[in-house]
Structure formats: structure tokens, C-alpha cells
Amino acid sequence: MRLGLLLLALLLFASWSVASCFDVPVNAPPKMTTEVEDWRDEIIYQILVDRFENGDKNNDYNLDLRAPTGWHGGDWQGIIDRLDYIEELGVTALWISPNYKNVEQDAGISGYHGYWPQDFVSTNPHFGDMNKLRELVAESHKRGIKVIFDVVVNHIGQLFYYDINLNGRPDEHVEGSGLVYDQYGGARSDLVRVTEWDPDFDPRGIHSRTSLGEAGIAPIRWVYMPEDNRVPPMPKVFQNDDWYNRKGRVVTPWGWNHREQVVLADFPGGLKDIKTSLPEVQQEMIRVWTHWILETNADGFRIDTVKHVEDEFWKVFAAGVRKELKAAGKNNFLMFGEIFDGDDALLGHYTKDGMLDSVFYFSHKYQVFDDVFKRGGATKKIEDLYNARQANYGTTPHPNGIVDANGQGIAPTRALVTFLDNHDVARFLYEFNQVEGLRAALFYLLTADGIPCIYYGTEQDFEGGNDPANREDMWPSQFDTSGTTFKHVQQLNQLRKKYAPLRRGNFQLRWTSERTATEQDAGIVAFERSYNGESVLVVVNAHASKTSETSATSLGGGGMPVSFAPGTVLVNVFQDDDANKEFVVAADGTVTVSVKPRSGKILVKK
Template identity: 30%
Template sequence: MRKFATILMLIPFLLFCAHNSHAAEKEERKWQDESMYFIMVDRFMNGDKENDYEVDTDDPAAYHGGDLQGIIDQLDYIEELGFTSIWLTPIMENEEKGYHGYWIEDFMEVEEHFGTMEDAKKLVEEAHDRDIKVIFDFVVNHTGSQHSWLDDEEKDDWFHEEQSIMGDDQQRLEDGWLSGLPDLNTENPEVKQYLFDAAEFWIEETGVDGFRLDTVKHVPKEFWSEFNDHVKSVDEDFFLLGEVWSDDPTYIADYESTGIDSFVDYPYYNAATETFKASDGSLTSLSNVWQRNKEYYEEPYLLGNFIDNHDNKRFTRVAGKENENPVTRWKLALTHMFTAPGFPITYYGSEVPLDGGEDPDNRKMMNFKGGDEQLEQRIEKLNSMRDEFPALTRGDYEELYNEDGMSVYKREFEDEIMVIAINNASGTRSTDLTDLPDDHQMRGLLEDGVVRQSNDGVYKLGMARETSDVFVVEEDQGFNWLFIGFVGGILLLFVIAVVWISLKNKRGA
């Protein structure tokens, strides 16, 4: 009888779960569907103590012990957060104190502090086993300042003459020595071929899925066009994510002609940081970023949105200087970054959230024990939504409301409609929405609320201060009396069964 009672108790919950399931049709994953986790290798996880020479965790400019094995050990953590791809800072052999990876000494060797080539292969393989893609940071603009080629007379023409970068003169940008680092002469056929060979080496040796291209604007477009052709002759699906550090979307978009697939979106970063660092910031600048992207880029949905990275102050620090609660600010910023057109790039530690000022303070060791549960859950939910609802990754964008610190926008793909509401204001905000289907409801996926259409055809949406929600627009379920009646009947049977057992036990006493 106890087994029967247990079954009766489980049935309503099983039916409730089935009633609320959403079966989205899955298509082959595109890069715009990705959610990327960005890792500075040395500052993430120390998985192999045997390569810990010259490690000094008290020196922010020294190696701290993070390595490829540490990332392998944390792939389950990354997968649990819902990320579908990872981007690593350069893993090539670097000069002394090149913990960040950008002072390359050998373009075809793994830095000893990070592990071995076998570790690099294993990382890609283990990630692929979890359906996680991997991209490596790839540098072609410069070498480390003490590179042996500088003393090789036969390689005198492998570098541009030493000169500083001044202003926005494009020739100086391309030929000057960035931060005093020797600038490679990529117009030289030998240099060009060497870099092509290095790219091909990493693709064939590791099976990596793409490169993040460092300092793109400091290298001539002609090189990038040929580089693109070469790597895609090796792997036609290979992905190239370019870094063109500029506030001007027209300047960045001009590099799209080289074949580079995507770019980290600095105009988005600037607008998002300014908008969400404090309450009451208008979201108009973010809407303007998208309108410009749609006009200037052939593939605007492929841009990488970010709010934190290794070259700028941590967003936690920026919000803290405004005397704001960083967790509250992060939750709003993340909601926008994960639901706006483009794909999100989350810098390691944003989920903690790590604090940090200018480089290298923004590159502190990851803290796996101090994570914020609210932020981790927010990231998990947002990643789950992107996976379940194609409208959030492929849908068009339409602003429905934007006033007094609150913005509401719609993403629509085929017959699927999502509505995102972000109240960045310090007070409650509300609006009437009319540009939605009749006889439907908006079901919140973050706050679990439901907004139904009123008799006059309006969806009355109210949002508490500094909150956000992502709504799926679906047919109005109303009250499912058949379902409620069935559940009620099951509960009634359960009560009767409990009474019957109680009476039977008393009679037997």
C-alpha cells in the first residue's frame, strides 16, 4: 500500500513537468549560437605542480601556475555553466615572465609552464567529447622583445624598423612597435610563409576549431586575406575571431572584407559598461550599437559581445567605484549580453565576480571557492535559454520600449518570439506592450511570472527596480481545468488511501 501511495504522490509532479516542457527543434550549431568562456591560461587553474618553476603568486607580473591540465580538470565546471566554446590566451612558448602568452619565443612549441603538446591535444579532445569548441589566441604582429631572430643577420628584414606608434596613422599602426615589441614584417614572403606554417601546424596537430586573432589592426589587410585563405584551405570550417580595438564600427567592419568571420565588439563593450555600471543608465546606446552593426556588417549576428576582458578594468571594479552592488549590476549586464544579437564572451571569473583594475590587476587567479551563486545560476539559465530557444541566437531584433532606464526588446525567429525586459532604473517601471500576438501569454524564464493579455489587447508589464526577465511568448494556457481536476482527483485518492490505512491500523491494534 505504501508503494501505491508513493506512486500517487509522484504522478502530479511528473504530469506538471510534462505539461511545462518545451521541445525546440534543433538545427546544426552555428558560431552565432555559441556561448564562449575566455580563459587566461596562467590564471585559471593549476593542474600540474611539476611545471611550477619561476611561479610567484605574490607578483602580479609573474607566472601563477595555471596550465592546460588545470583547464582540462575544470571542463566539467565550464560545461555545467552551459558554455559551448572556450577561448584561450596564447599557449605558445614565451619569454621570461610572459605569463599572458603574448611575448612569443617559438610559434610552434607549447610554453613549458602550460604543459606539453600532448596536453594541448588532450584539452581539445576532452572539450570535443563534451561538445565544447576550442579557439586558441594567435599572434602574428610581433614577437617577444628578446627574440633570437633579432640577432640573426639573415633575418634583418623579418622586422620593421623600430618606431613608436603615434596617433591613428594607419602606416604607423601597422609598422610601429606596439608597446616596444618587435614588429614582424608580414609583407616579407618568408615571414608570411612561416606564420602560415605555424597556423597550419596548430590546426593539424591539435584539431583546434578556430583562432582569436590578436592586434588585427596592426597588420595589413592583405596579409589577413591571404591568411584566411590559407587556414580555410586546411579546414574550411575554421573560425577566425578578430580583435580590432576601436570605438568606430565602420573601422572594424572594414576588416570583414579580409575573410575574418567575426570580431570582438568594442563598441558594445563601451556601451554596456557605461549603461550598467550604475542604476538609471539609459539603454539607448546599446540599441544604437545594434542599429549600426546591422548597417555596417555583412554578418552582424556573428559579433562577440563582452563586458569583461584581460585588457580593461574588471566590470566589478567599475561598478564598485559607482558604489553599486556588483552582483546586481552583473545580473542586468549578463541578461543583455546573452540575449542581444551576437554571441556572449564571458571572461573567466566574471561569475565570482572577480575584482581588478588595470592590467595586470584584472588577471588575478581564478577563485573556484568564492563564486556567487546568483551569478552562476544566472549564467546557467541564460546559457540554457540560448540552447533551447533559437530566437535568442538567430532571431531579428525589435525594440518595443525604451524609456526612463527600462528597455524591452523582441527577438523573433520563424514562429518563436522572445521578449527581454531590463529595468536598469532605481525605481519600479511599467509599460503596455501591444506589438505581440493576440490570445497569448508572456511566461518569464528568470522570475517565473506570467503576463497575460488584457481585455483591451494590451500586455501590461511591470518590473521591479534593477531586475530583468526573459519571456517566451506562447499561447495563453489559462487555467487547465482538466489538468487541475486530474491532479485534484489524484490527491483525493491519496487522502482516501491514507485514511483507509490509518483506520486499518487502528482496527488491527
């Protein structure tokens, strides 16, 4: 009897001990605070969490560092451990990978990136728990660094299949023989691939069929594969079959040009499209995503796959998020979207009618950073794109949207998120092994208007190609702070902080050129930025090989007019090896500034 009681006591103690090791209590949510004075002051640094730094070996599982598409072990503790590095670089906001619990792997590819949602309200165990995420936000805020969460509302991971043949299991097979029957007038038996995981788009909805013909809308079957975290989605309301469009995948490549498929189809690869037109779905998404902010006190949203969701959703979602967070004490909350498209008017569309505060400026990436700074195109392209902005983008601030230091709303035209590259496109240096060109592009990025975003590793001259090659591990760089590009970015960030016009000032182009060869002004772009009576003149030379200047006198033109008074001495505050540091405004109000190839000058009144 005594032995039995002793064994029972030991078992109870053991079970309590195991539970105490793993059931970590969740701390109380932090108080909501508004950390941002003006979002145009910020410099965003994009971090792919799994690839940045491994700070906690306890959450390492299913790692495969040899596989570019495997889990590599980065986590939130790793970011906390490298906040000194981030602060030294001079960036002021972190955009981190999605936080929620993700599909572990699918078809041999891991969900390290975070864009295959399974549980919208639980943290990704590879990255840490809610306490650790709160710690990351709090530690960042102590340094004046804001935190932006990545949002997905368009889809879930591949968590169900379409039971097309009604046999209750996921099948993939080929129908038909491919033969032509001459004896039957050339009738064909076409080869058709049928996959119940990822069938081609059907505007009627995916239909079941048997040997006797169609049998109505195909039921969907939720899978249970816990080893890959491919289990029904959470919260449980997302297990409602009617919450999905159930029309199959975009038929590539032509389907991307059809609006119906872009909005209603599954993503190729089996990402199941959520029926975001339903009011109950819209309200649940507001609840889910405000939950993350109320639990952590983070500062903004980067929103994925915006063009794949109806306009009406964004109007409801954006207004709802702003209302809920304002009521909780979180103001000046930024929401900017990813519209992976070069169509400038399409990008701008999502900044109107109460939708988003800003978008990733993809047209600018393609037309300015790729065409001009990488391929040597005419800087006149910068002017042409800028002149289209007033027509294409929202020109009035959104109610309860982002504001400036005086509490005045900021229109989307003044808050576009500019970038050279990110996790979805090849890095700037890929197939362009000219680091001076990268630095010239960074010079423009960090001095022109907009909210600049730098992809992690750019400061270390990373040069990976398309996904997944552009998602390199950061730790082999040893987080070196002595490299030329790191120092280049650091100095530009310091000057941006020192001179308010570089952050908040208006933007007036003073010089662009259609010339790209050996002409006097080939490769030159110059602009003034003014704020509260202070002005800065920026001149950048994108030309690869020649010194150019802000003048066309040799071509029958004149000099560059500026707002500074005649006789004003302008001095370059960007430290470089160019001996020409000072420039005097001529009697006619023009100034000629010469700039070495792929470099720039930031000129202020002496």
C-alpha cells in the same frame, strides 16, 4: 677492463634513463572534425591559462605567486581538471591563452599572458606539451565544448635590439645637457633619451649614428638570453632581418592616432613589429597557425592586435586558413579579431572584403555595458548603435566562412562577439561595486544577439582593476558553484540552450528609452527574437533603483507593440522573486511588462 666496461654500461643506462624521462613521444595528430553546428549557439568562456588552475606541479618553475605580473602555475591539465565546473556553468567554448613558447620574462615582468612570442610552433612548457594540449581539446569535445586558440601575427617578443651606435651591445643613455647657450643666440642642447631596445618611431627606419652623424639603417642584433628564453625566434625563417619593419616604437600617446605608426611601429615595451606586408611572411603565418589546428583539432581563432596589421594581410590570411582547414576536413572554423578601439566603423571594417568572420564588439562594450548598464545612460544608445550595424559591418557571409545549421553562410552582422570585460580592461565591477548591475548586464549579454563571451571569474564576482589586477588567480574562489552570480549565469545559459530564438533568432528592438530618471519607462530595453516560427520577448530594466515598464502612457505615449496576437498570454521563464509572471497582449497588439530594477524577464507564449 671489466670495471671500465661496467662503468661504461652504467653511463649508457643512465643516459638512456634520463632521456626516456624527458623525451616524451608525441602522439599522432587527431582526425579533423567539425564540432560546431552554428557559432551563435556557443557561449565563450575566456581563460587566462596561468591564472585558472594548477593541475600539474611538474611544469612549475619560475613561479612567483606574490607578484601580479609573475608566473602563477596554471596549465592545461588544470583546465581539464575543471571541465566539470565549466560544464556546470553552462558555457560551450573555451578561448585560452596563446599556446606557443613565450619570452619567459622581460624587465622584471613575466610572459605569463602569452603575447610575447619566441617560438611559434612549440608549446609553452609552463602549460604542457602537445599531447596535453590535444588531450584538452579532446576532453572538451567529449562534453560538447569547443576550443579557441589565441593568435598573434603582428609581433614577436623583445628578441633583438637596434644597434644605433654600432658598438654591438644594447645601450640606453641620455644625450645632450638640457642647457641653453645665451652666448650662441639661445642655442639649445636638448636632452634626448636613446634606448636601443625600444627607440622612438622613425618613418625612414631606425638609423644608426655616431659623433659624425647618421650612418644608415641601424642593424638589428638578435640576443641570446636563454635564462629568459630571449633567444632568436623560431621557426628559423623568422630570424630573417628583412621580415621586420624596424621603425621603432609607437610614440605615445599621440602616435596611436597615426595610421602609419599603428601599423608599422613596434609596440611600446619592445615587441618587434613583423613585416606582414611580405607575401612570404603571409604564407608562413598561414602555415604556422593552421599547424596548431591540424595538430589538435581545435575549433577557432581569436586574433590579437588586428588593427596593427595591413588589410591585405587579413584578406590573404583568412582565405588561406579557411582553404587549408577545409581541405583537411575542418569546416565552420571561426576567426574573430581584437580591435582594441571604440570606433564602431573601424571595428566593422575588418569584417568586410573577405577578412574576419567577426570581431570583439568593443563599441558595444563601451556604449552599452559601460554607458547604460554601469553608468545609467539611456537605453536609446542600444538602438542607435544597433542601427549603425548594417552600414559598419559586413552584411554578406565570407566564402568558406562560418555557416548555420543548414549550411547557409552567416554574415558578420549576425555573429559579433559581445562581452562585458576581458584581460585588457578593468573588470565590470571595478569601481562599480553593484553586483545587481553586473547581473543585469549579464542578462542582456546572454539574451541579445551575438556570440557572448564571459571572462573567467565574472561568475565569481571578480572586481580587479586594469592589467594586471584583472588577471586574478581563480583557485581562491574554490570554484564555488553555489554563488548567486554563478547561478544567475547558469540559469541564463540553460534558457539560451532551451530556446533557439535566444541563440539564432533575428533581433527586433521593441522598446528603448531616452529617459533615465523617474519616468515610467526609464531604463527599459525590450526586444523580440524569432526563429523557425518560435518567438521570445526579452525585457530588461537597467535602472538602478526603480521598477519600470514597457509603456509611456503617463508621458502621452502608448504601449509596446509586439508580434504576438491579441489575447496571447506571455509567461516569464526566468525564475526570480517577482510575483508578476504572466502578461496578456492587449487588443491593440501591445503589452505592458513591468520589471524590477536591474533585472529582466524572458517571455514565451504560454
